[in-house]
Amino acid sequence: MARKKIIAGNWKMNMTPTEAVALVEELKPLVVNNNVDVVFCVPAIDIIPAMKAAEGTNINIGAENMYFEEKGAFTGEISSNMLVDAGVKYVIIGHSERREYFAETDETVNKKVLKAFEHGLTPIICCGESLTQREQGITIDWIRQQIKIAFLNVTADQAKTAVIAYEPIWAIGTGKVATTEQAQEVCAAIRVCIAEIYDAATAEAIRIQYGGSVSASSAPELFAQPDIDGGLVGGASLKPDFGKIVNYEG
Numbered sequence: 548m549a550r551k552k553i554i555a556g557n558w559k560m561n562m563t564p565t566e567a568v569a570l571v572e573e574l575k576p577l578v579v580n581n582n583v584d585v586v587f588c589v590p591a592i593d594i595i596p597a598m599k600a601a602e603g604t605n606i607n608i609g610a611e612n613m614y615f616e617e618k619g620a621f622t623g624e625i626s627s628n629m630l631v632d633a634g635v636k637y638v639i640i641g642h643s644e645r646r647e648y649f650a651e652t653d654e655t656v657n658k659k660v661l662k663a664f665e666h667g668l669t670p671i672i673c674c675g676e677s678l679t680q681r682e683q684g685i686t687i688d689w690i691r692q693q694i695k696i697a698f699l700n701v702t703a704d705q706a707k708t709a710v711i712a713y714e715p716i717w718a719i720g721t722g723k724v725a726t727t728e729q730a731q732e733v734c735a736a737i738r739v740c741i742a743e744i745y746d747a748a749t750a751e752a753i754r755i756q757y758g759g760s761v762s763a764s765s766a767p768e769l770f771a772q773p774d775i776d777g778g779l780v781g782g783a784s785l786k787p788d789f790g791k792i793v794n795y796e797g
C-alpha cells in the first residue's frame with residue numbers, strides 16, 4: 548500500500564497565541580489536501596487555541612517537544628498525557644535545535660519516543676548529520692546510530708506508525724537544501740536500517756520526511772522521491788508558501 552505523505556510545519560519559538568490563531572485562519576484554506584496528512588507543530592502555549600481555530604479542517608495540531616517522565620516535579624516540562632488531553636496526535640522528538648541547545652541525546656530521544664508511544668502519540672523522530680560529519684563521509688553511519696538508539700525497545704507495530712524526519716543540520720534554517728539525491732540517499736538508508744532492525748513490512752510502512760529549508764520550489768522534486776514521504780518544514784510553514792508545499796503536486 549502506498550504511504551500517505553505527511554507534511555508538518557515546525558513553528559519553533561514563533562507566534563503568540565493570538566498570532567497562532569490568525570496564522571491558522573490564514574493558512575486554513577491554503578492547506579486543503581486530503582491526499583496528505585497536514586500537521587502544524589506549534590509552541591505548547593499555542594496548542595489549545597490553534598486546535599480550536601483548526602476545528603473542522605484537515606489540519607492536525609502537533610507539539611514540538613514533550614518530556615519522558617509521566618508527571619511530577621519537572622518544572623516547565625509538558626507531559627505526553629497533557630498533549631493527549633489537549634487533542635494532540637503528533638509530537639516532534641529530538642529536533643537538532645533541542646539536541647544543540649537543550650542537551651538532548653539519542654538516549655533521551657529514545658525515552659521520549661517510548662513514552663509517546665505508551666500514550667498513543669505519533670512521534671516525528673528527528674535525525675541528521677552536521678556539515679563536518681557529511682564532509683568526513685560518515686553521514687550514513689551517524690544516522691544509522693541515531694535511528695538504532697531512537698528505536699530501542701520500540702515494537703514493530705509501533706515503529707510502523709512512526710514518522711522519521713531526516714534533517715541535515717547544515718540545511719536547517721540556512722536556505723541550503725540538500726540535493727534531491729542526497730536527501731533520497733539518506734532516506735533510503737534509513738529505510739534499510741528499519742528493515743534490519745525489524746522487517747521489510749515495517750520498513751515499507753514507516754514514513755520518512757526530509758527537512759531542511761524546504762520551499763514551494765524544492766518540495767515537488769523532493770517529495771517525488773521513492774523514500775521521501777513528505778517534509779518537516781520550519782521557516783516556510785509560517786507563510787502562505789506552506790499551502791504550496793502541501794499542494795506540491797500542483
Ligand code: PEP
Pocket residue numbers: 557559714718719720721722758759760761779780781782783
Ligand atoms: C525545521 O525546523 O525542522 C526545519 C527544517 O527548518 P527550515 O525549514 O527553516 O530549514
